[in-house]
Amino acid sequence: MNAPTRMMRADESATKHTKTPMTMIQALRSAMDVMLERDDNVVIFGEDVGYFGGVFRCTEGLQAKHGKSRVFDAPISEGGIVGVAVGMGAYGLRPVVEIQFADYSYPAFDQIASEAARLRYRSACDFTAPLTIRMPCGGGIYGGQTHSQSPEALFTHVCGLRTVMPSNPYDAKGLLIAAIECDDPVIFLEPKRLYNGPFDGHHDQPVVPWTKHPLGAVPEGYYTVPLESAAVFRPGKDLTVLAYGTMVFVAEAAARETGIDAEIIDLRSIWPLDLDTIVASVKKTGRCVVVHEATRTSGFGAELVALVQEHCFYHLEAPIERVTGWDTPYPHAQEWAYFAGPKRVGAALKRVMEA
Amino acid sequence: MNQHPPLHLHVPEPTGRPGHDTDFSYLHLSRAGEVRRPPVDALPSDTSDLAYTLVRVLDDEGCAIGPWAPDITPDLLRFGLRAMMKTRIFDARMVIAQRQKKMSFYMQSLGEEAIGTAHALALSEGDMCFPTYRQQSLLMAREVPLVDLICQLFSNEHDPLKGRQLPVMYSVRKAGFFSISGNLATQFIQAVGWGMASAIKGDTKIASAWIGDGATAESDFHTALTFAHVYRAPVILNVVNNQWAISTFQTIAGGESTTFAARGVGCGIASLRVDGNDFLAVYAASQWAIERARSNLGPTLIEWLTYRAGPHSTSDDPSKYRPADDWSHFPLGDPLARLKQHLIGIGVWSEQEHQETHDALEAEVIAAQKEAERYGTLSDGRIPSASAMFEDVYKEMPAHLRRQRQELGV
Ligand SMILES: Cc1ncc(C[n+]2csc(CCOP(=O)(O)OP(=O)(O)O)c2C)c(N)n1
Ligand SMILES: [Mg+2]
Numbered sequence: 001m002n003a004p005t006r007m008m009r010a011d012e013s014a015t016k017h018t019k020t021p022m023t024m025i026q027a028l029r030s031a032m033d034v035m036l037e038r039d040d041n042v043v044i045f046g047e048d049v050g051y052f053g054g055v056f057r058c059t060e061g062l063q064a065k066h067g068k069s070r071v072f073d074a075p076i077s078e079g080g081i082v083g084v085a086v087g088m089g090a091y092g093l094r095p096v097v098e099i100q101f102a103d104y105s106y107p108a109f110d111q112i113a114s115e116a117a118r119l120r121y122r123s124a125c126d127f128t129a130p131l132t133i134r135m136p137c138g139g140g141i142y143g144g145q146t147h148s149q150s151p152e153a154l155f156t157h158v159c160g161l162r163t164v165m166p167s168n169p170y171d172a173k174g175l176l177i178a179a180i181e182c183d184d185p186v187i188f189l190e191p192k193r194l195y196n197g198p199f200d201g202h203h204d205q206p207v208v209p210w211t212k213h214p215l216g217a218v219p220e221g222y223y224t225v226p227l228e229s230a231a232v233f234r235p236g237k238d239l240t241v242l243a244y245g246t247m248v249f250v251a252e253a254a255a256r257e258t259g260i261d262a263e264i265i266d267l268r269s270i271w272p273l274d275l276d277t278i279v280a281s282v283k284k285t286g287r288c289v290v291v292h293e294a295t296r297t298s299g300f301g302a303e304l305v306a307l308v309q310e311h312c313f314y315h316l317e318a319p320i321e322r323v324t325g326w327d328t329p330y331p332h333a334q335e336w337a338y339f340a341g342p343k344r345v346g347a348a349l350k351r352v353m354e355a
Numbered sequence: 356m357n358q359h360p361p362l363h364l365h366v367p368e369p370t371g372r373p374g375h376d377t378d379f380s381y382l383h384l385s386r387a388g389e390v391r392r393p394p395v396d397a398l399p400s401d402t403s404d405l406a407y408t409l410v411r412v413l414d415d416e417g418c419a420i421g422p423w424a425p426d427i428t429p430d431l432l433r434f435g436l437r438a439m440m441k442t443r444i445f446d447a448r449m450v451i452a453q454r455q456k457k458m459s460f461y462m463q464s465l466g467e468e469a470i471g472t473a474h475a476l477a478l479s480e481g482d483m484c485f486p487t488y489r490q491q492s493l494l495m496a497r498e499v500p501l502v503d504l505i506c507q508l509f510s511n512e513h514d515p516l517k518g519r520q521l522p523v524m525y526s527v528r529k530a531g532f533f534s535i536s537g538n539l540a541t542q543f544i545q546a547v548g549w550g551m552a553s554a555i556k557g558d559t560k561i562a563s564a565w566i567g568d569g570a571t572a573e574s575d576f577h578t579a580l581t582f583a584h585v586y587r588a589p590v591i592l593n594v595v596n597n598q599w600a601i602s603t604f605q606t607i608a609g610g611e612s613t614t615f616a617a618r619g620v621g622c623g624i625a626s627l628r629v630d631g632n633d634f635l636a637v638y639a640a641s642q643w644a645i646e647r648a649r650s651n652l653g654p655t656l657i658e659w660l661t662y663r664a665g666p667h668s669t670s671d672d673p674s675k676y677r678p679a680d681d682w683s684h685f686p687l688g689d690p691l692a693r694l695k696q697h698l699i700g701i702g703v704w705s706e707q708e709h710q711e712t713h714d715a716l717e718a719e720v721i722a723a724q725k726e727a728e729r730y731g732t733l734s735d736g737r738i739p740s741a742s743a744m745f746e747d748v749y750k751e752m753p754a755h756l757r758r759q760r761q762e763l764g765v
Contacts, residue, residue: 077573296759326756
C-alpha cells in the first residue's frame with residue numbers, strides 16, 4: 001500500500017525503544033500504563049473503565065496492574081466525573097477520565113467550560129485543573145446520533161481548553177502522554193473509527209489493520225508528541241488539505257484517486273494549533289481545502305478558513321473550500337450519505353484546482 | 356500529632372465475578388405477603404420502611420398472598436402472560452436478526468418483562484411513558500404492531516423514524532411511548548414536565564418515567580425528584596434496578612448499603628421497593644402509585660428489583676465481568692415462569708395452552724418479520740432516502756439545508 005511519507009519534527013522525543021505493532025486502542029492503553037507507572041498522581045476513571053477496561057477496552061488490564069485506587073469505575077454521571085476530576089486536579093492529582101462517547105460530554109459541559117477551563121484564570125494560578133478528558137468521537141460505526149458526533153468546535157470555542165485529536169497509534173500515544181503531562185485541561189478526542197485500523201471512507205472495503213501501517217509501529221516506553229504541533233501527513237505541491245482524525249485518511253484517498261498532489265496537514269492539536277506549519281504549506285501551494293467530519297456551520301473549519309484568509313490571503317489562487325458533515329443530526333441508516341467520504345473530498349480538491 | 360491512619364479510597368465491588376458465584380444476600384429480600392400496604396393517601400414520610408423492604412405477592416409456590424395481592428381478572432392475567440411471552444419471543448428473534456446483519460444493533464429485556472407489562476396494564480389511555488431502551492414490554496402490552504417496530508429496527512423504507520435512530524430507540528406517541536434518547540436519564544425530568552403540564556391544564560393524565568439503576572447517577576435523575584416533589588407532579592418515577600449497567604455493578608451507582616427507593620423518601624417522595632419479577636406485585640404497586648398520582652397526591656418512586664439476564668446489548672459479553680450463570684441463581688427467579696406457575700395454580704392456564712400460545716406468538720413474530728423484510732433491511736440497502744436526512748431538522752427547511760441537500764444531489 002501507499003505508505004504516507006510523514007515528516008518527523010525535530011522536537012518529537014521518540015526514544016530509541018523497540019517499536020511494537022499496536023492498534024490505537026493498545027497505543028492509548030500503553031500511554032496510560034506508562035504514565036501510571038511514571039507518575040503517582042495519575043489516576044484513571046470513567047464508566048466501565050475499571051474491572052472491564054472500558055467499552056472500547058482502552059483501559060483493559062490497568063486496574064489489575066495498578067490497583068483500584070488508581071484505576072476505577074465511575075457512576076454514570078459525566079458531570080460528576082469531570083467535577084471530581086477538577087477537585088482532584090486542584091489537590092495535585094493528574095486525572096485522566098474517560099467519557100464513554102463524546103456525545104455524552106454534554107452533561108459535563110458546565111464542569112468543563114465554566115470550571116476546568118477557567119480555574120487557573122479566575123484564581124490567578126492559585127488552583128489549576130491539569131486533567132485529561134478522553135472521549136471517542138466521530139462516526140462510521142452505525143452508531144446513530146448519540147454515538148457518532150464530532151463536538152470539537154464546542155471545546156475549541158472555550159478559552160482555556162486544549163483540544164487534541166490523533167489520527168494514528170503513534171501520535172495517539174505520544175499526544176496522550178503529552179496531554180497527561182500538560183498542566184492545562186486537555187480534551188482528548190479519539191476517532192473511534194480509527195481504533196482498529198486506518199479508515200479512508202471506503203466503508204465497503206475490508207478494514208486494514210494498523211499492523212499493516214507504518215504509523216501502527218509504536219515505541220513501548222515513554223515518548224511524547226508535543227501539543228501545538230501539526231504533522232505534514234503527506235507532502236505535496238498542488239494544494240493544502242487541513243484535516244484531523246479520520247479525515248486525514250479520507251483526504252489521502254481523495255488525493256490518490258484524483259491524482260492531485262495534495263499536501264495533507266494533520267493538525268493533531270486542534271486548538272491551540274500549529275499555525276506556522278499551516279501557513280508555510282498554504283503559502284507554498286496557494287490553495288486550501290478544509291475537511292472535517294463535524295457539521296459545517298460554526299464548525300472548526302470556519303476558524304481554519306478565517307486563519308488561512310488572515311495569514312495567506314495574498315498567496316491564495318482559489319477560494320478555500322470546506323468539506324464537512326451536513327448540518328443535520330448524525331443519521332443512523334443514511335450514515336454514508338452523511339459522511340464526507342473520498343468522493344466528496346475529491347470533488348472539492350478538483351474544484352479548487354480548477355478555480 | 357496525627358493519630359489517624361492514612362485514608363484510603365473505597366471502591367465498591369460486586370460479590371460475584373467470573374469464576375466465583377454471586378452472594379445475593381446483599382439484596383435483603385422480604386417474604387411474599389410480609390410487607391404492609393399503606394393507604395394511597397399515606398404521607399411520603401410514612402413510606403420510609405417500604406423503601407428498604409420488598410413488596411412481594413407471589414410466594415415460591417406461585418400463590419398470591421398478603422395485603423398487596425391485587426384484584427385482577429383471569430383475562431387480564433392471561434393477557435399479561437401473553438404480552439410477556441411476546442416480548443421474550445420478539446427479543447430472541449431480533450437478536451438472531453441482528454446476528455444476520457438485518458439491523459445494526461439490538462437490546463433485549465430478558466428477565467425484565469413483568470415490569471413494563473404489568474405497569475402498562477395499570478396505566479390508562481392518555482398516560483405517557485418516558486421509557487429507556489429496555490421497556491419494549493410496554494409496547495407489547497399496548498399491542499403496537501410488530502411490523503412497525505421491526506421496520507424501525509431494520510432501518511428500512513417503512514421505518515417510521517425515517518432511518519434516523521439506532522434500532523430500539525422507538526417513538527410511539529399514540530401508544531403513550533415517548534421518543535427514546537440515546538443520552539441516559541434525560542427523559543426522567545421530561546416526564547416530570549409532562550405531568551406538570553397535565554396539572555397546569557387541569558387534565559387527568561399522568562406520566563410514567565423510566566430509568567435504570569446505573570443512570571440514576573446522572574443529575575437529571577436527582578433534578579427530577581426535586582421537581583416532582585416541589586410541584587407534587589402526577590408522575591411515577593420507575594427505577595429498574597437490574598443490578599448491572601453494562602459492566603458496572605449497581606453499587607457504583609450508589610446502591611451499596613442502601614436502596615434506590617430510599618432516594619425518593621429522602622426527597623419527600625412516597626417510595627416503594629418492589630419485586631420486579633413478580634407480575635402481581637408490579638401490577639399492585641403500579642396501581643397504588645397511579646391512584647396517588649391521579650388523585651393529586653403527588654409522585655411515587657418505585658424501585659423494581661430485577662436482573663438483566665442478557666447482555667447489555669448485542670455489542671456486549673457479560674461473561675467478561677460477571678458469573679456466566681448468574682441469572683439462574685438470582686433469588687427472584689424468572690418473571691415469566693412465576694406468572695405461569697400462578698396461573699396454572701389457580702386453574703386458569705395449562706401447559707398445553709402455554710405451548711400453543713408460545714407457538715402462535717412465534718408464528719406472529721416470524722410473519723411480522725417476513726413482512727418487514729419486504730420493505731428492506733439495513734444490509735440490503737433499502738433504507739430511507741438520503742434526502743429524508745435533511746427533513747425535520749426544522750419545521751420548514753431553511754435555505755442552507757436546501758443548498759446542502761442539492762450539493763449531495765438527492
Ligand atoms: C449520558 C450517557 N452516558 C453514558 C451512556 C452510555 N451507556 C448506555 S447504556 C449504559 C448503562 C446504563 O445502565 P442502566 O441505567 O442500569 O440501564 P440498563 O442498561 O441496565 O437497563 C451506559 C453507560 C449513555 N447512553 N448516555
Ligand atoms: Mg441496570
